[in-house]
Amino acid sequence: MRSLIFLGFLAVALEVNAQQGFVSIDCGMDGSTSYNDTVTGITYEPDAKYINSGVNYKINKTYLQAATPVQAETLRAFPNGSRNCYTIDGIIQGDKYLIRGLFFHGNYDGLTPVAFELHLGMNFWQLVNITDPSDLIWGEIITAAQDNSFSVCLVNINSGTPFISALELRHIDSTDVYIDVNQTNSLVLSDRVNMGAAAQDIRYPDDTYDRIWRFFITPTVWSDINSSQPIQTSPRDAFKVPAAVMATAVTPANDTSLGFFIGTDTRGVYYVYMHFAEFNTLSQTENRIFDVFVNDELKVSSVKPEYLLSTHISLSITSALTEVFYNLTLNSTSGSSFPPIVNAIEVYRVLPLP
Numbered sequence: 564m565r566s567l568i569f570l571g572f573l574a575v576a577l578e579v580n581a582q583q584g585f586v587s588i589d590c591g592m593d594g595s596t597s598y599n600d601t602v603t604g605i606t607y608e609p610d611a612k613y614i615n616s617g618v619n620y621k622i623n624k625t626y627l628q629a630a631t632p633v634q635a636e637t638l639r640a641f642p643n644g645s646r647n648c649y650t651i652d653g654i655i656q657g658d659k660y661l662i663r664g665l666f667f668h669g670n671y672d673g674l675t676p677v678a679f680e681l682h683l684g685m686n687f688w689q690l691v692n693i694t695d696p697s698d699l700i701w702g703e704i705i706t707a708a709q710d711n712s713f714s715v716c717l718v719n720i721n722s723g724t725p726f727i728s729a730l731e732l733r734h735i736d737s738t739d740v741y742i743d744v745n746q747t748n749s750l751v752l753s754d755r756v757n758m759g760a761a762a763q764d765i766r767y768p769d770d771t772y773d774r775i776w777r778f779f780i781t782p783t784v785w786s787d788i789n790s791s792q793p794i795q796t797s798p799r800d801a802f803k804v805p806a807a808v809m810a811t812a813v814t815p816a817n818d819t820s821l822g823f824f825i826g827t828d829t830r831g832v833y834y835v836y837m838h839f840a841e842f843n844t845l846s847q848t849e850n851r852i853f854d855v856f857v858n859d860e861l862k863v864s865s866v867k868p869e870y871l872l873s874t875h876i877s878l879s880i881t882s883a884l885t886e887v888f889y890n891l892t893l894n895s896t897s898g899s900s901f902p903p904i905v906n907a908i909e910v911y912r913v914l915p916l917p
């Protein structure tokens with residue numbers, strides 16, 4: 564009995580500690596009281612102390628769906644000024660941070676489409692383009708802090724009133740993670756998908772950095788597979804993909820090839836990170852080996868996922884044009900006994916920061 568109480572106390576203490584380095588702002592929320600999100604347990608605060616312009620609105624609740632986060636119910640809109648900024652202080656210069664905005668229009672003013680730009684300080688980060696009031700849009704960047712504060716700005720481009728529903732900042736307290744992010748390069752998220760999983764996104768507390776792993780609907784020509792045993796992560800693993808994400812994967816139902824489309828919204832360099840783990844105990848004579856192609860170009864040869872251990876590859880695509888689709892293909896090598904698998908895929912656009 565005593566040990567149970569002790570364990571309960573320890574779990575609470577760890578959870579409080581784990582949210583250190585999180586700033587979670589529910590934009591457009593009235594009052595000064597924080598609340599705990601019932602899904603993630605993350606504590607959100609109102610935005611008044613981070614900005615002094617704009618107007619608070621509530622969305623039209625007709626547009627809410629079961630999975631819409633509660634932060635989407637209010638927003639702050641900026642009818643005046645070409646540039647309105649949130650300032651977040653207490654940043655450790657040189658450290659890496661994940662910064663994410665949530666945009667849910669919910670027909671609050673009856674005026675869609677709307678488009679505006681997101682800037683990080685003086686630098687363009689991405690376009691937010693909302694064509695349907697029920698679109699739930701996240702804008703996410705992983706960046707190294709140039710200063711001891713971040714300024715996240717909404718910039719009016721004469722295509723409607725900029726607004727924001729939530730703003731989240733997560734300190735990445737390890738230099739081994741996101742080694743491709745440095746003082747000159749940030750990464751803007753294109754997509755981050757979890758394969759073979761139940762119809763539910765995975766984020767904090769499964770992911771200590773609160774990355775959101777979107778579930779990917781498995782096409783009928785693939786099969787979902789999962790591991791009953793936990794997938795391990797090496798101590799210096801540069802990705803730290805949550806065990807819950809690594810526990811599921813897809814494989815072709817009756818083929819030796821897995822194919823994906825990767826869309827580029829802007830021209831530039833894209834990094835693709837793929838995460839794998841072998842679920843089967845393979846005999847001495849069995850193996851699972853595959854090559855990875857982009858269109859017809861071989862990018863990574865002879866990928867061999869490790870048994871119950873997170874295994875990663877990365878590759879880059881240089882897109883000379885906007886809105887191009889690339890074919891990412893995983894094909895078994897001729898000597899492979901098993902078809903390819905994949906547990907999760909992340910795609911980022913490199914954003915050079917002057």
Ligand SMILES: *[C@@H]1O[C@H](CO)[C@@H](O)[C@H](O)[C@H]1NC(C)=O
Nearest residue numbers: 578579582597598599604606
């Ligand atoms: C919110 O959660 C924190 C721990 O994460 C806890 O200390 C606090 O009491 C909770 N607040 C409410 C209002 O439940």
Ligand SMILES: *[C@@H]1O[C@H](CO)[C@@H](O)[C@H](O)[C@H]1NC(C)=O
Nearest residue numbers: 616617618640641642643644
């Ligand atoms: C926007 O500007 C107009 C005209 O100057 C002013 O009447 C209005 O109060 C301003 N609104 C906000 C939210 O600042």
Ligand SMILES: *[C@@H]1O[C@H](CO)[C@@H](O)[C@H](O)[C@H]1NC(C)=O
Nearest residue numbers: 622623624625626670671673
């Ligand atoms: C909310 O949206 C629905 C559907 O578009 C509409 O019928 C209703 O009038 C709206 N409510 C308000 C308060 O604007």
Ligand SMILES: *[C@@H]1O[C@H](CO)[C@@H](O)[C@H](O)[C@H]1NC(C)=O
Nearest residue numbers: 676678679690692693694722
């Ligand atoms: C937003 O997307 C729509 C539909 O794809 C497009 O027609 C429009 O030009 C885009 N807006 C901007 C500002 O790029």
Ligand SMILES: *[C@@H]1O[C@H](CO)[C@@H](O)[C@H](O)[C@H]1NC(C)=O
Nearest residue numbers: 742743744745746747748749
């Ligand atoms: C950042 O990374 C890029 C690509 O790896 C490299 O070319 C650049 O020199 C790095 N910048 C710094 C400041 O380390």
Ligand SMILES: *[C@@H]1O[C@H](CO)[C@@H](O)[C@H](O)[C@H]1NC(C)=O
Nearest residue numbers: 759760761787788789790811
């Ligand atoms: C794991 O796979 C088994 C066998 O295919 C299936 O019955 C089970 O529902 C799966 N579990 C999860 C969590 O996907």
Ligand SMILES: *[C@@H]1O[C@H](CO)[C@@H](O)[C@H](O)[C@H]1NC(C)=O
Nearest residue numbers: 783784785815816817818819
């Ligand atoms: C698998 O593919 C082969 C060759 O295309 C076909 O003959 C067979 O019926 C397929 N089996 C299933 C279960 O779809």
Ligand SMILES: *[C@@H]1O[C@H](CO)[C@@H](O)[C@H](O)[C@H]1NC(C)=O
Nearest residue numbers: 822857858859888889890891
């Ligand atoms: C990509 O795959 C699609 C469908 O499999 C095919 O139609 C298209 O030609 C491929 N594109 C390239 C550039 O290989």
Ligand SMILES: *[C@@H]1O[C@H](CO)[C@@H](O)[C@H](O)[C@H]1NC(C)=O
Nearest residue numbers: 819820856858859860892894
């Ligand atoms: C991958 O395998 C599929 C089916 O076996 C084949 O059609 C395709 O050409 C292969 N792709 C590459 C890039 O070799």
